[in-house]
Amino acid sequence: MSSCIAPSRLAALTKLRCSIFETSYNPTGVRTGAKYLRQRLRGPSMVAYYPKQLSLAHIVKKYPELGMKNTPELQRLDDVDDTKARGKGAPKKAATKADSRRAQKKR
Incomplete structure (x- = not known):
């Protein structure tokens, strides 16, 4: 029965x-990935599955009236200050494009 219908009409x-x-x-049957693009996104359900991670830093920031101190962060900041005092810290960021080291090398 379908043999009497023209292919152009079926298309x-x-x-x-x-x-x-x-x-x-998609008359040629080229792979387009439409099957995967139609699927429901997994991200929101995965985020909802795992509980929020609480850390000392979050608690100290959220409730400053408790008077708690984040000692690992304070230790890290002291270490950064020590390395800067010895001249081993991170270099300063360039204020302008002319101040950057790459611009100096090109000259």
Whole structure:
């Protein structure tokens, strides 16, 4: 029965069906990844599954009235100050483009 219908009419019917049901028209069967793009996103459900991680830093920041101190952070800041005093700290950022080391090398 389908042999009496012209292939061009079947292609037109498929194109019309795709426009009605908002699917992608792909007459050549090229891989497009549409199957994966239609899937529901996994990210929001994965975020909802895992509970929020509490850390000392978050608690100290949220409740300063408790008077707690984040000793690892204070130790880190002291170490950074010590390395800067010895001249081993991170270099200063360039204020302008002309101050950068790359610009000096190009000259």
